[in-house]
Amino acid sequence: MNRLIARSIFLSTKYVKPVPSYAFKHRYATFDVNDKVGNPNGRLRVEESHYCDNISSPFKEPYGNILKALNKETEKKFDNPHMMVCPVQAKFLYQLVGILKPKNVLEIGGFTGYSAIAMGAALSPDSKLLSLELEPKHIAVANRFIEEANLQDKVSVKEGPAGDSITEIANESPKKQFDLIFLDADKGGYIDYYEMILSHNLLSDHGVIVADNVLFYGEVHKVVDGYDGYDGVSHASKNVKRTAKKVDNFNQHVFKDSRVEVVVLPAFDGLSFIRLLSTLNLMSSVDVYNNANEALKTLSNLWQAMLQLISAVSDASASSLTVEPDLVKHQKSRKEYEELKTSLNATIAWLEKNKLTDLDKNKESKELSISLQQHAELQEESSVVSDKLKKMLNQSYALQFQMEMLFTSSQDISLN
Known part of the structure; x- marks a missing residue:
């Protein structure tokens, strides 16, 4: 999630007062909204997230307890814990890694390492995951819990702006490719990150880009020109609406790109699955x-x-x-x-x-x-x-x- 707009979804333009961030639990991550604020007609179906988490297989130990401890510490230390993926989405990422069996995984936007540990727990012995994160204070927490999970040989965190890090990866290892790329950074940068991935040929022939938050609190479809299914009432802030427009620009950009094919799922806060149609079109x-x-x-x-x-x-x-x-x-x-x-x-x-x-x-x-x-x-x-x-x-x-x-x-x- 975009750190600059993380709180704004909880604000109503009419009758709901700002709510301090500590009042929200990480459990729902981007679902962490109520019926009054940003969730008209139960768009995000919060209670179903409870149910899905409860009937989904738990993480094997020690990963389950470590992720719970990381959850609590992130809530305690930072005012934006909802930037972590929710537990059931973490389980989904774990399953996805288990199915795809990627040799190399790239995460763009790692926060405190919750999703990195979830995916790292499913990596095969010779596989690696690299997480890109801007804030040193987030990286410090992530590295500590990565070591506690004994994943330091598989999972590493690179500090710095995501764009700079992607360029460095491409320059240092021109032939390096990733089989799974999880994009969960600032939404305004999605198009740039996406283009850098393809221009540097970082996605393997059979690789997948999974982009998170592509429906952004259920606001993205409302900013599309010609949309007539919306009654005009929105409790989202102007900042959220601006970001929703940026997300729609990204969605449209990928949809019109002849190099790839994409499917957008209304799961969690919206997930896009993007894969290459042909490596021929990626020739420099x-x-x-x-x-x-x-x-x-x-x-x-x-x-x-x-x-x-x-x-x-x-x-x-x-x-x-x-x-x-x-x-x-x-x-x-x-x-x-x-x-x-x-x-x-x-x-x-x-x-x-x-x-x-x-x-x-x-x-x-x-x-x-x-x-x-x-x-x-x-x-x-x-x-x-x-x-x-x-x-x-x-x-x-x-x-x-x-x-x-x-x-x-x-x-x-x-x-x-």
């Missing part, structure tokens, strides 16, 4: 540039092959003594030419597809534009040479016919 400008050069090499090889064929046909035309072997050579070369042409067409098709993708997503590099221009010019020249080759080959076929007639005539003369 450098990758496409390199493939452009490969295409140019293929074109160059084709051009050289055609020039050799033209030279061979010319030589054959000048010498009747070697014309038959040369024509056999021409036929073989022509087959090689057709194979090269097929390969070239496939390369060009791939290049054009990726060129469009990269231009749309990354505004293409200058080097790639130059290479593509060279590719177009070379393709045009090769087409001209190809036409000349066809004419020469036709001439060689005519020459072959004439030579066959000549040989036949010579044989007839010899017999006579």
